[in-house]
Amino acid sequence: MTTEQLPVLTAKDFASDQEIRWCPRCGDYSILAQMKKVLPSLGLPKEKFVFVSGIGCSSRFPYYVDTYGFHSIHGRAPAIATGVKLAAPDTQVWVITGDGDALSIGGNHLMHAIRRNVDLNIVLFNNQIYGLTKGQYSPTSPVGARTKSTPYGSIDLPLSPLSVAIGSDATFVARSVDVDIKHLTYTLERAARHRGTSFVEVYQDCNVFNSGAFFYAQKKDQKDDNLVYLEHGKPLVFGKERDKGIRVSEGNRPEIVRLADVAEDDLLFHDEQAEEPSLAFLLARMRHPEFPEPVGVFRDVDRPVYNEEVERQLEQVVEQKGDGDLEALFNSGDTWTVE
Amino acid sequence: MATDVATEPSDKPVEELETVVVRFCGDSGDGMQLAGTQFTNVSAVFGNDVSTLPDFPAEIRAPQGSLSGVSGFQVSFSSEDIFTPGDEVDTLVAMNPAALKTNVKDLKRGGTLIVNEDAFDKGNLTKAGYESNPLEEEDELAGYSVHKVPMTRLTRDSVEGLGLSQREADRCKNFFALGLVYWLYERDPKPTQEWLKAKFAKKPEIAEANMRALAGGSNYGFSTEQFAVHYSVPPAQLAPGKYRKITGNEAVAMGFAAAAKLSGKQLVYAGYPITPASDILHELSKLKHFGVKTFQAEDEIAAMSAAVGAAFGGQLAVTASSGPGICLKGEAMGLGMITELPIVIVDVQRGGPSTGLPTKTEQSDLLLAMFGRNGESPMPVVAAATPGDCFAMAQEALRIAVEHMTPVILLTDGYIANGAEPWRIPNVSDLVPIKVEHPTEPNWEEDGERSFMPYKRDENLVRPWAVPGTPGLEHRVGGLEKKDVTGNVEYSPANHHHMTKTRARKVALIADDIPEQDVHGPESGDLLVLSWGGTFGSVRTAVRKAIAKGQSVAHAHLRYLSPFPRNLGDVVASYEKVLIPELNNGQLRLVVRSEFLVDAIAFNKIAGKPFLVSELNERIDEVLNA
Numbered sequence: 003m004t005t006e007q008l009p010v011l012t013a014k015d016f017a018s019d020q021e022i023r024w025c026p027r028c029g030d031y032s033i034l035a036q037m038k039k040v041l042p043s044l045g046l047p048k049e050k051f052v053f054v055s056g057i058g059c060s061s062r063f064p065y066y067v068d069t070y071g072f073h074s075i076h077g078r079a080p081a082i083a084t085g086v087k088l089a090a091p092d093t094q095v096w097v098i099t100g101d102g103d104a105l106s107i108g109g110n111h112l113m114h115a116i117r118r119n120v121d122l123n124i125v126l127f128n129n130q131i132y133g134l135t136k137g138q139y140s141p142t143s144p145v146g147a148r149t150k151s152t153p154y155g156s157i158d159l160p161l162s163p164l165s166v167a168i169g170s171d172a173t174f175v176a177r178s179v180d181v182d183i184k185h186l187t188y189t190l191e192r193a194a195r196h197r198g199t200s201f202v203e204v205y206q207d208c209n210v211f212n213s214g215a216f217f218y219a220q221k222k223d224q225k226d227d228n229l230v231y232l233e234h235g236k237p238l239v240f241g242k243e244r245d246k247g248i249r250v251s252e253g254n255r256p257e258i259v260r261l262a263d264v265a266e267d268d269l270l271f272h273d274e275q276a277e278e279p280s281l282a283f284l285l286a287r288m289r290h291p292e293f294p295e296p297v298g299v300f301r302d303v304d305r306p307v308y309n310e311e312v313e314r315q316l317e318q319v320v321e322q323k324g325d326g327d328l329e330a331l332f333n334s335g336d337t338w339t340v341e
Numbered sequence: 342m343a344t345d346v347a348t349e350p351s352d353k354p355v356e357e358l359e360t361v362v363v364r365f366c367g368d369s370g371d372g373m374q375l376a377g378t379q380f381t382n383v384s385a386v387f388g389n390d391v392s393t394l395p396d397f398p399a400e401i402r403a404p405q406g407s408l409s410g411v412s413g414f415q416v417s418f419s420s421e422d423i424f425t426p427g428d429e430v431d432t433l434v435a436m437n438p439a440a441l442k443t444n445v446k447d448l449k450r451g452g453t454l455i456v457n458e459d460a461f462d463k464g465n466l467t468k469a470g471y472e473s474n475p476l477e478e479e480d481e482l483a484g485y486s487v488h489k490v491p492m493t494r495l496t497r498d499s500v501e502g503l504g505l506s507q508r509e510a511d512r513c514k515n516f517f518a519l520g521l522v523y524w525l526y527e528r529d530p531k532p533t534q535e536w537l538k539a540k541f542a543k544k545p546e547i548a549e550a551n552m553r554a555l556a557g558g559s560n561y562g563f564s565t566e567q568f569a570v571h572y573s574v575p576p577a578q579l580a581p582g583k584y585r586k587i588t589g590n591e592a593v594a595m596g597f598a599a600a601a602k603l604s605g606k607q608l609v610y611a612g613y614p615i616t617p618a619s620d621i622l623h624e625l626s627k628l629k630h631f632g633v634k635t636f637q638a639e640d641e642i643a644a645m646s647a648a649v650g651a652a653f654g655g656q657l658a659v660t661a662s663s664g665p666g667i668c669l670k671g672e673a674m675g676l677g678m679i680t681e682l683p684i685v686i687v688d689v690q691r692g693g694p695s696t697g698l699p700t701k702t703e704q705s706d707l708l709l710a711m712f713g714r715n716g717e718s719p720m721p722v723v724a725a726a727t728p729g730d731c732f733a734m735a736q737e738a739l740r741i742a743v744e745h746m747t748p749v750i751l752l753t754d755g756y757i758a759n760g761a762e763p764w765r766i767p768n769v770s771d772l773v774p775i776k777v778e779h780p781t782e783p784n785w786e787e788d789g790e791r792s793f794m795p796y797k798r799d800e801n802l803v804r805p806w807a808v809p810g811t812p813g814l815e816h817r818v819g820g821l822e823k824k825d826v827t828g829n830v831e832y833s834p835a836n837h838h839h840m841t842k843t844r845a846r847k848v849a850l851i852a853d854d855i856p857e858q859d860v861h862g863p864e865s866g867d868l869l870v871l872s873w874g875g876t877f878g879s880v881r882t883a884v885r886k887a888i889a890k891g892q893s894v895a896h897a898h899l900r901y902l903s904p905f906p907r908n909l910g911d912v913v914a915s916y917e918k919v920l921i922p923e924l925n926n927g928q929l930r931l932v933v934r935s936e937f938l939v940d941a942i943a944f945n946k947i948a949g950k951p952f953l954v955s956e957l958n959e960r961i962d963e964v965l966n967a
Contacts, residue, residue, distance in 0.1 A: 018817070020829065020830075047812060048812070048815055049809065049810055049811055049812045049813070049814070049815055050809070050810060052654075052809045054650070057820075064817050064819070065817050065819075065830065068815055069815050070653075070809040070815050070816065070817075071815075071816070071817035071818070071819075072650070072653055072680075072817070072818055072819060073817065073818070073819030073820065073821065074646070074649070074676055074819065074820060075646075075672055075673060075676050075820050078642060078643070078646040078673060081638065081639075081642070081643035081644075081646035081647050081650070082646045082647065082649055082650035082653075083650060084636070084643075084647050084650060085609065085611060085636075085646065085647035085648060085649060085650025085651035085652075085653070085654060085658070086650040086651065086653055086654040086809065087650075087654070088609050088634050088636060088647065088650075088651055088654070088656075089607070089609050089650070089651040089652070089653075089654025089655055089656035089658070090654035090655055090656075090808065090809050090810055092810060093654070093809045093810055110639055110640060110643070111639065111642075111643050111646070113639075114638075114639035114643065312634055312636075315629060316629045316630075316632070316634065319629040319630045320629075320630045322630075323630045324630065325630060326598070326602060326628060326630040326631030326632065326633075328598075328599050328602055328603075328631075328769045328772075329769050331595060331598070331599075331628070331631070332585075332595065332766045332767065332769070333583070333585070333766055334585075335585055335586070336382055336385070336386045336532050336585065336586065337386075337583055337584060337585045337766065338385065338386045338387070338388055338583070338584050338585075339582070339583050339584070340388060340576075340578075340579045340580065340581050340582060340583075340584060341581055
């Protein structure tokens with residue numbers, strides 16, 4: 003028996019010949035760079051990758067990766083990607099989207115792709131603003147945000163992307179930060195390896211229209227106090243001195259505690275494999291500045307995968323009825339002969 | 342045995358007829374669609390030519406006994422070749438006062454009226470707006486041969502002893518009515534009995550009850566004094582071959598499945614439930630063993646988007662909907678168009694605008710199909726003429742899509758989608774597979790380096806269909822304007838002009854790949870009747886009658902609407918006048934006038950119903966005499 007040797011690929015192999023047209027210092031550059039690092043490590047040849055996007059700054063992404071790609075229309079990427087996966091089940095399909103694309107105009111498709119558990123890797127670049135249309139507030143912009151379309155401050159309550167994903171029964175949910183190179187690479191790789199829909203929110207700085215929205219999670223001197231890194235089976239500990247932790251108090255509410263004051267066993271231990279999604283949901287509800295915001299894998303569970311079930315059902319029906327016979331199909335029902 | 346049907350020769354006289362139109366009508370819960378379908382089946386199996394017109398309300402259960410809740414099923418059966426379900430009704434079965442009130446006007450003078458007199462109680466009469474019982478008024482139904490049958494009571498008697506509740510017993514009365522009409526027209530009940538046994542295999546008591554009701558109805562006709570004669574309609578002289586009955590939606594589904602199977606491709610069908618297109622989804626979802634993948638999407642937009650994705654993924658992609666859904670699909674259709682991917686979009690037209698008349702027929706989406714997208718977005722449009730033609734046109738739409746790398750719109754309508762006709766079963770070996778080609782090698786060389794150009798076109802301006810998974814052909818497509826050959830994003834003025842013209846030219850060139858327009862009747866003369874889509878049957882019948890009368894009239898029926906057949910300009914120029922009958926406000930006429938500068942005359946009907954042959958002949962007379 004011979005095993006076909008895959009050529010060893012590097013990040014460079016995944017760079018397309020297209021000039022990148024994001025603004026200088028946009029967070030998207032880092033996400034693209036980490037993606038190009040992750041792709042060669044997945045053991046698939048280049049032609050097996052498909053990148054599908056909608057509309058927005060992030061959605062230019064497929065042009066910059068030398069794989070199969072589809073820059074589609076606003077909000078529809080999850081539906082288009084579902085079609086790709088149905089037609090070409092042996093490809094690995096990535097959906098690149100933004101907060102407006104995925105949660106506003108495409109909210110319906112996002113929800114349904116996730117609940118079906120189609121084998122897609124959805125990466126949502128959250129910059130809390132509409133960048134491509136030059137600065138309107140988005141469904142993740144905080145209340146009070148002053149933007150081109152909210153000169154007196156936004157009065158819309160924002161959505162939490164992860165709450166939406168968990169509410170749709172996502173089987174893989176994670177969060178990372180654009181400039182956190184190692185963490186982002188690790189998170190994207192985990193997403194790629196998960197069977198079913200993987201949903202990853204990436205905090206991404208739009209330095210032109212919403213600069214600094216995530217400085218608390220990006221800046222070296224701030225992030226350790228404002229983020230808590232989730233690790234499966236480990237307690238939630240954070241802070242520059244790693245001297246603080248999260249405990250679940252009565253009423254199932256998280257609270258910040260000093261490690262000096264409590265035993266480690268009293269802290270909240272992370273379980274990304276919990277069938278019950280309430281822990282993941284509780285974590286998704288922890289928002290800055292009241293809490294450190296969790297990053298990492300919130301949830302990673304196994305459930306039947308839509309496109310695999312489609313194939314299984316096809317095979318099953320062939321087994322029951324035999325390979326489709328057109329002659330028999332045409333002649334089904336009552337027939338009669340005219341001499 | 343109680344389920345035996347009176348088939349022995351009765352001493353009542355039998356009169357032979359050529360064509361008969363029967364309409365069953367009742368409350369939407371009375372099972373009229375089922376009765377009509379069964380009558381159609383037994384007539385088709387017997388060898389008559391048949392044509393049907395189901396007519397039902399949009400509400401699943403409109404208020405019981407109300408005028409809006411009346412559901413009807415009309416079937417014409419004949420010993421001759423027929424194209425329409427008939428203008429006038431010979432025998433009307435009315436199960437309640439509302440059904441009588443809304444349908445009796447279509448019964449021809451002297452026609453047979455069979456009513457369930459048990460349903461003519463005060464409550465039902467009031468709901469139907471009758472101040473007194475029309476069955477008891479002398480003048481009210483004069484001119485018809487009225488048969489008052491206590492169907493509810495007789496049905497209950499027929500099923501007695503089976504332990505059915507009264508409600509269950511009453512649900513059998515459509516089969517009692519059916520049995521009576523079977524006797525009246527000498528129909529063999531066997532296919533219906535077989536159907537009942539199969540349908541209620543798990544509830545044999547229900548099958549038995551319905552068979553008893555069916556027999557009860559027949560025996561009632563046989564033995565009572567009410568019916569003095571009954572009738573026979575001999576088999577039609579159809580072209581030799583094996584036949585089955587088919588509706589347009591069934592034919593569309595089979596056409597797609599056959600095309601995919603023969604081409605060695607999977608069919609990916611993405612749809613969202615909508616009247617009157619849902620049956621296509623239902624039919625295809627049964628055909629998984631043909632490699633058919635059906636995806637019931639979260640909305641119309643997702644269905645279209647998934648079809649675009651499936652086409653990019655390399656399978657035959659199809660979606661179907663009706664007007665409101667097609668509006669929602671518009672943006673993604675444009676995406677399919679600019680990315681030049683093969684997709685078929687079926688529009689089973691219904692009465693519009695907006696939600697309109699969901700269960701009624703209309704031809705008012707022609708301009709939507711041709712122009713209903715932003716920007717210059719040409720898309721081939723084809724239309725099926727009859728239920729059986731849906732089989733051919735579904736395959737043809739897919740062929741054009743694949744061979745010319747473009748989305749194609751297939752127009753059908755509620756009338757042919759739900760209507761049935763005998764269909765000569767084709768030989769599988771006569772069907773032509775679609776040539777599907779996926780490149781496996783780069784198609785470009787520059788400075789010694791080979792690469793793949795996704796928009797490098799062939800002589801028909803068709804780009805290659807490279808599919809994900811093919812090494813070396815990785816490429817990106819998208820909705821932004823692209824440079825020809827490379828497919829890279831390109832906004833330059835000259836390029837946009839060039840690409841817009843190229844896409845239009847590509848679709849226009851399809852005219853060389855479709856048949857020329859044929860004409861029924863003289864090649865030139867006083868009048869050309871030009872029609873399209875589901876009106877074929879009525880228009881062809883009317884033109885035949887006109888020709889038989891000695892009028893100088895010809896009929897051209899369009900199945901290709903964009904591009905038009907290449908000789909259409911010559912055809913319309915060969916007649917003094919052109920009349921365009923349409924079930925809309927003049928959409929084809931608008932296009933024909935602008936395309937050929939011909940002063941075509943309109944005949945528009947926007948009533949949710951197909952043309953009557955008589956009204957077409959009246960209009961033809963009028964135009965000729967003007």
